[in-house]
Amino acid sequence: MPKKLLITFMAFAFVGILVFLVGWAGATQEVALPQRITPEVLCPVAGCAQREECHAAAKPPFPDGTFEMICPRVRSCSDTDCHAWDRIEATRSKPSDASMNLWILAPVILVVTLVVIVRKL
Amino acid sequence: MKASRKLIIDIVAAVVYLITANPGVTGLLIHEWLSLGLVFIFLVHCAVNYDWIANTIKRHGDTVSIANLVFDAVILITFMVVTVSGIFVSRHILPLAGYVAPGYFFWNPVHSISAKVLLALLVVHVVIHLRWFSSLRGRGKASRTKRDGAD
Numbered sequence: 001m002p003k004k005l006l007i008t009f010m011a012f013a014f015v016g017i018l019v020f021l022v023g024w025a026g027a028t029q030e031v032a033l034p035q036r037i038t039p040e041v042l043c044p045v046a047g048c049a050q051r052e053e054c055h056a057a058a059k060p061p062f063p064d065g066t067f068e069m070i071c072p073r074v075r076s077c078s079d080t081d082c083h084a085w086d087r088i089e090a091t092r093s094k095p096s097d098a099s100m101n102l103w104i105l106a107p108v109i110l111v112v113t114l115v116v117i118v119r120k121l
Numbered sequence: 122m123k124a125s126r127k128l129i130i131d132i133v134a135a136v137v138y139l140i141t142a143n144p145g146v147t148g149l150l151i152h153e154w155l156s157l158g159l160v161f162i163f164l165v166h167c168a169v170n171y172d173w174i175a176n177t178i179k180r181h182g183d184t185v186s187i188a189n190l191v192f193d194a195v196i197l198i199t200f201m202v203v204t205v206s207g208i209f210v211s212r213h214i215l216p217l218a219g220y221v222a223p224g225y226f227f228w229n230p231v232h233s234i235s236a237k238v239l240l241a242l243l244v245v246h247v248v249i250h251l252r253w254f255s256s257l258r259g260r261g262k263a264s265r266t267k268r269d270g271a272d
Contacts, residue, residue: 001168004168004169004171005164005165005168007168007171008164008167008168008171009164011167011197012160012164012167012197012201015197015198015201016201016204016205018201019198019201019202019205019206020205023205023206023224023227023228023231027224027227028227029224029226029227030223030224031209031223031224031227031228032222032223032224033222034208034209034215034220034221034222035220035221035222035223036219036220037216037219037220037221041221043221075226102237104237104240104241107240107241107244107245108244111244111245111248112248115248115251
């Protein structure tokens with residue numbers, strides 16, 4: 001069993017490395033390995049230079065009126081205030097109805113229908 | 122490995138996956154830590170089925186087995202896309218380790234889309250193996266009937 005686990009782990013790791021390499025080769029923006037957090041590093045999400053605390057760890061990055069942040073939806077907009085933050089917070093981490101229909105309902109209905117058809121045949 | 126133990130691993134994997142796949146309910150912190158556990162559980166799930174995988178490849182199994190294996194390989198690739206992209210958009214575990222990853226706006230949509238593809242693939246994977254689950258139930262009933270008859 002340990003040998004099987006090791007071989008399986010190596011297969012997972014190999015595929016993972018391939019995924020990173022494909023992403024690195026295909027991405028149009030900067031993609032690189034994780035870097036150590038230093039005083040010079042900006043927040044990768046909002047480009048915020050706040051050093052004392054991160055106001056994006058648990059919730060969407062909220063504008064604090066002091067540090068300039070890049071809008072995650074309109075990357076060309078950067079401000080200390082945000083006029084769309086309520087909407088961004090409301091839709092964050094929540095799949096849209098269309099997304100739920102496409103990716104959950106549709107495959108379930110399709111597969112169940114196929115199973116029923118195959119059994120009837 | 123006994124079929125009943127494999128079933129337990131499969132049920133645990135399914136339950137943990139269903140909880141992990143809902144970060145809107147659990148929050149990001151639980152989502153990230155559970156995801157790490159899920160990688161290990163999926164690893165074990167693949168390892169316990171290693172013999173079937175090896176036999177299908179070595180003996181050039183029948184068409185259905187090979188098709189099944191190819192489908193499982195697609196699931197593996199999708200799962201690793203979800204995992205790798207998840208690591209790169211991590212907001213708790215990676216910063217806890219003292220790291221931050223660039224390319225958030227590339228990996229975030231990749232993570233989101235691949236997670237949905239993985240859900241669809243896993244639904245099909247479970248349906249494909251429904252007969253195995255039913256046969257386990259049948260075996261369980263038969264052995265209980267035999268035990269009751271012997272009494």
